[in-house]
Structures are given as structure tokens and as C-alpha cells.
Amino acid sequence: DIQMTQSPSSLSASVGDRVTVTCRASQSIGTSLNWYQQKPGKAPKLLIYAAYRLQTGVPSRFSGSGSGTDFTLTISSLQPEDFATYYCQQSYNTPWTFGQGTRVEIK
Amino acid sequence: QVQLVQSGAEVKKPGASVKISCKSSGYTFTTYAISWVRQAPGQGLEWMGWISVYNGNTNYRQNLQGRVTMTTDTSTSTAYMELGSLRSDDTAVYYCVRVTYGGNGLDYWGQGTLVTVSS
Numbered sequence: 001d002i003q004m005t006q007s008p009s010s011l012s013a014s015v016g017d018r019v020t021v022t023c024r025a026s027q028s029i030g031t032s033l034n035w036y037q038q039k040p041g042k043a044p045k046l047l048i049y050a051a052y053r054l055q056t057g058v059p060s061r062f063s064g065s066g067s068g069t070d071f072t073l074t075i076s077s078l079q080p081e082d083f084a085t086y087y088c089q090q091s092y093n094t095p096w097t098f099g100q101g102t103r104v105e106i107k
Numbered sequence: 108q109v110q111l112v113q114s115g116a117e118v119k120k121p122g123a124s125v126k127i128s129c130k131s132s133g134y135t136f137t138t139y140a141i142s143w144v145r146q147a148p149g150q151g152l153e154w155m156g157w158i159s160v161y162n163g164n165t166n167y168r169q170n171l172q173g174r175v176t177m178t179t180d181t182s183t184s185t186a187y188m189e190l191g192s193l194r195s196d197d198t199a200v201y202y203c204v205r206v207t208y209g210g211n212g213l214d215y216w217g218q219g220t221l222v223t224v225s226s
Contacts, residue, residue, distance in 0.1 A: 034212035043216035
């Protein structure tokens with residue numbers, strides 16, 4: 001199985017901050033990397049697919065980059081509604097696997 | 108609009124089976140695969156497998172092989188996931204999810220179904 005490792009596991013940030021979350025795959029996955037946002041008690045929401053493609057309806061302050069084994073999710077200016085847990089997921093090989101999550105908290 | 112609506116919470120005893128339904132609307136059901144993802148309390152996300160609604164082909168996570176069955180009923184646009192020989196560590200919220208057209212991700216999620224396994 002492909003292991004996905006996110007860093008950091010949690011971070012504290014203020015509204016307006018630029019936030020970066022990193023995801024590393026245990027082997028090359030090309031650009032088969034997706035990002036999700038999950039708020040407490042809710043289902044995850046797809047933000048970015050194929051490493052950098054913004055899902056319809058997702059604000060442009062979210063962006064993704066990377067290929068191979070190293071990927072980044074960036075929130076350019078953190079908004080109050082962005083405090084949540086973020087997961088990366090590889091769709092290169094089954095079983096599809098997720099990172100352990102990064103919790104973004106209010107500073 | 109695309110919606111996936113799941114059946115309600117279940118409480119089961121160890122060794123029993125559970126079958127969760129997921130009714131889809133707002134799109135052509137046979138065009139997209141359905142995947143199932145679970146999340147144990149306070150934990151991360153675990154992909155369980157997927158089913159091609161078009162031809163019924165399935166791909167299950169290896170450690171669930173023999174215990175999980177995914178099916179669909181195209182006449183009602185409903186997907187089902189049955190998990191047998193339940194254990195306490197199967198306690199989780201189970202989500203049905205539509206797979207994107209290119210197979211690149213999971214774009215529409217059901218609301219989740221809590222399955223509690225307890226004696």
C-alpha cells in the first residue's frame with residue numbers, strides 16, 4: 001500500500017494568514033493526489049483533485065501543487081470558515097489511501 | 108443537485124452483519140462509480156473499496172475481502188454496502204461517495220451512517 005504522510009499534524013493560525021500543508025507519498029504517484037476538507041460532524045469535501053485542479057465551487061484561495069512524491073495545499077488568506085481538518089488522498093493505486101490529517105486551529 | 112442519502116444509524120452485536128443503503132439523485136447513476144469510506148471515532152479516513160455502477164465490477168480493500176460486499180440497484184439508483192462478521196473495531200461512520208468521472212477523486216459524499224458494534 002502507498003503510505004501518505006502529512007505535516008504538520010496540526011497548526012494554529014490567524015485569519016488572513018497564509019497556510020501550507022504538506023503531503024508526502026511513499027512512492028511516486030504522478031499527480032494522482034486529492035485534497036479534502038472536513039469539519040466536525042460533517043462529511044469531507046473535495047477541494048483539489050489531480051494535484052492542482054480546483055473543484056467547482058471551491059474558493060480560489062485554495063491551491064494545490066506538486067507531483068511525484070511531494071505535494072502542497074496552500075490557503076492564501078485563511079478565513080474563519082477554513083478552520084477544519086485537511087486530508088490528502090492518493091488515487092494512483094488501490095487501495096486508495098489517505099494521509100492522517102492536518103488540523104487547522106484558530107490562534 | 109447531486110445528492111447521496113444514506114440509511115440511518117445501526118447498532119449491531121459482534122459477529123452480526125450490517126447493510127447500508129445510499130440513494131443517489133441529481134445525476135445519471137450508471138455513469139459514475141461509488142466508493143465507500145469509513146471513519147472510526149476520532150480517527151482518519153479509510154477507503155473500503157468501490158463498485159462500478161456501469162458493470163458491477165468491484166475492488167475491495169484487501170483486509171476486508173470476504174467480509175464486505177458492494178452492490179447497486181440501478182432501478183432505484185441505490186448503492187449498498189454489506190459488512191459481515193462485525194467486530195468492535197468496525198465501529199465507525201460509513202460514507203458512500205461518488206467517484207469523479209476521471210477516477211481522480213471523491214466528489215460527492217453521503218451524510219454518513221454510524222455503525223456501532225457492541226455486545
